[in-house]
Amino acid sequence: PSSFTTSQPAVLVVCGPGNNGGDGLVCARHLKMFGYEPSVYYPKRPNKPLFEGLTTQCQKMDIPFLQEFPAEAALIDELYGLVVDAIFGFSFTGAVREPFGSILSTLERITVPIASIDIPSGWDVEKGKADGLQPDMLISLTAPKKAAMHFTGRYHFLGGRFVPAALQEKYALNLPPYPGTDCVLQL
Template identity: 55%
Template structure:
């Protein structure tokens, strides 16, 4: 069984990963997370049928994961676009965005128009650090997505969901795929979509034992593993 990791423990796990205990940098964790998401997408959504992808990017680490995802998707044969309304003035995020621009990944300004012709939406807006209320423009984006009928891939925690308690209201997104990172959060128990993947093939064994995490077997050299049947 794959264990759920509550918000407080998920936050502490990230602290431990980036401490002297493990030595990771935030850039490394974002790279691993974004690669996991891109790999999961490539396994279930062929670029032939789902080439046009809109990635909704938030201002925090979840958004950073989305920027990395976009870059990898280009190399996997997709044509991603970014909706990135609140761009932090920090070197890390500016560098990730620059990497996307060198691959000619467009950044759209109008979300409603940006949905036209899109096959798949990646929700990388709020993440496990989210605490209500939902601020604009993300509140309006979530309402539009909930009514759009577009398949959605949520990164770690579906935007608008409580990390520990799941969907907060009828306007929350209902993702077709959830890619949990490091370990599934309790809200994953409310997930009713088709594909639940885990991207956590970087947690040292000693740290997994400390947190009581059961690390599933990852196939081959993959950075993600399908875990829906393991929870």
């Protein structure tokens, strides 16, 4: 376990109903392989083969799925050294519905680090969000989204060395070079 988390290797991975939630399941699997102890809270599971398969993979790796979300911020602080926010991604629009409104409200009060996948949940992909969830780490996938300009946390990573040059040119992504064979880099 890295110095980013506390000495507590337990990680709470909170997954939403879309692709960001699927990224959270993949994250939980990798955390387990690297010696962490992830637990997943996945309240709105989609009925799609991809997400069912990702869930099965986690279950076969003995990653526990919580039946209830720890409603008290202090309990999360006590039990976990890191929370992974995989609730909503860049395509999220509209109002946050339950149970996710309550979950985000609780996460706003915890003191352990939060790592958000692609965009902090609840943020507008273009404008960001001044109030609400303020993660310590942002892991941008493919390219940083416009809202990443408003990220003020300590660590910002980019994963996505796989973007073809033609796609980079088409969207003027201006991606930084990756060192050596790395697929992730710190921005």
